Amino acid sequence: MKAIVYHDRGDIRYDPNFPDPQIIRSDDVKIKVHYCGICGTDLKEYSDGPIFFPPKGELNEISQMESIQVMGHEISDRHRYQDPKNGDSPKPNCPSCVSGNYNACDYLALIGCGFANGGCAEYLVVASSKVIAFDQNKIPMDIAALIQPIAVSWHAVKVSNFKPALARRQLAEKLGVITYDPTGKSIEQCVEDLKKLSPEVMATFETGLKTLKIRGCATNVAIWAHKSIPLYPMEITLSEKMLTGSICFVKKDFEESIKAIENGLISIDELKMLITSKIHLQDGIEKGFLELINHKEKHIKILFSPKSEYLLCNGVNDSNK
Incomplete structure (x- = not known):
């Protein structure tokens, strides 16, 4: 075959x-x-x-x-x-x-x-x-x-305990996050916007941690190769942030x-x-x-x-x- x-x-x-x-x-x-x-x-x-x-x-x-x-x-x-x-x-x-x-x-x-x-x-x-x-x-x-x-995304959202809210989306947009509002842009425009993006996973990981609110939760879904990355633990400790994974x-x-x-x-x-x-x-x-x-x-x-x-x-x- x-x-x-x-x-x-x-x-x-x-x-x-x-x-x-x-x-x-x-x-x-x-x-x-x-x-x-x-x-x-x-x-x-x-x-x-x-x-x-x-x-x-x-x-x-x-x-x-x-x-x-x-x-x-x-x-x-x-x-x-x-x-x-x-x-x-x-x-x-x-x-x-x-x-x-x-x-x-x-x-x-x-x-x-x-x-x-x-x-x-x-x-x-x-x-x-x-x-x-x-x-x-x-x-x-x-x-x-x-x-x-x-199903991978569905599982990740459940693991993260994410809850949608207008204020959260607006804050995320101010911090540079690309969001999708089904009542706003057409799906065609959103897809075109997404295709233009090519985020570097490490930069996304670091930015995600830094922009979390106090006791906020970041969920890693990305698959990484066999290598370590720098992580400053106090970024998590001082604001009681949470970092979890979803596989x-x-x-x-x-x-x-x-x-x-x-x-x-x-x-x-x-x-x-x-x-x-x-x-x-x-x-x-x-x-x-x-x-x-x-x-x-x-x-x-x-x-x-x-x-x-x-x-x-x-x-x-x-x-x-």
């Missing part, structure tokens, strides 16, 4: 003959990929990894897979499959998993990012517990590929994100504006990864598809550029 494969830092390859995934366990299902998005984490793995991928020559602690894996974890599909037989589930053996916080597992890795082959391919095999259904009459397939990053999501976040889209709480028309390009899988390195790295001011989300016919529906199509 066709696939985009991670080998090491700075080394990802399009492989037109990667082995098809096989069903091994009784609870496995085989998926025919419709769309797969490029995540900021994918870009970090390419430029600064391995982060979640195992180092070259080593194996993932749980799956025992090496670093040479199909990338991609923002996946949608229209494949129908029978309910699989119940298989033996792995027994959690780290404190996070035992407590139900499996998103913070000691051995955290993702399908398509260190744990097992992902969705930048024609087919994907995963455990049935990793497949979450949505109403295909309410959510288009390209929008479905955005549910994973939406991935749990199943409930994913399900709530789906319901929010299906019920109209999150607008599909607005989400479509976030998709700035759709490309064929075989063009994924040049028009996907390298395009986002070298021209990130032009894009928000680029989607792959292994089938040309999928690129002709649901909006943007850059496959012939």
Whole structure:
């Protein structure tokens, strides 16, 4: 099958003959990929990894897979499959998993990012517990590929205990924060504004801490490479500020994100504006990864598809550029 494969830092390859995934366990299902998005984490793995991928020559602690894996974890599909037989589930053996916080597992890795082959391919095999259904009459397939990053944001907002308020937004704007008010600018204008931004993560981190109010809370969602940054502890101590982190999501976040889209709480028309390009899988390195790295001011989300016919529906199509 066709696939985009991670080998090491700075080394990802399009492989037109990667082995098809096989069903091994009784609870496995085989998926025919419709769309797969490029995540900021994918870009970090390419430029600064391995982060979640195992180092070259080593194996993932749980799956025992090496670093040479199909990338991609923002996946949608229209494949129908029978309910699989119940298989033996792995027994959690780290404190996070035992407590139900499996998103913070000691051995955290993702399908398509260190744990097992992902969705930048024609087919994907995963455990049935990793497949979450949505109403295909309410959510288009390209929008479905955005549910994973939406769930990450959904989880982060809950972790931060953020509460919207006009005064807070106005103060944030005075301090240089880019905000979005759905009753103000059109989504088209906001998307154009966002595409012009290319914030440096460290500068954003420092500014975020300094501009917090007394007992304010900053939540880090960004994925960092294996390096430390300067941090002045008294910046936190003197004003009793709080710094917390948010990683991935749990199943409930994913399900709530789906319901929010299906019920109209999150607008599909607005989400479509976030998709700035759709490309064929075989063009994924040049028009996907390298395009986002070298021209990130032009894009928000680029989607792959292994089938040309999928690129002709649901909006943007850059496959012939």
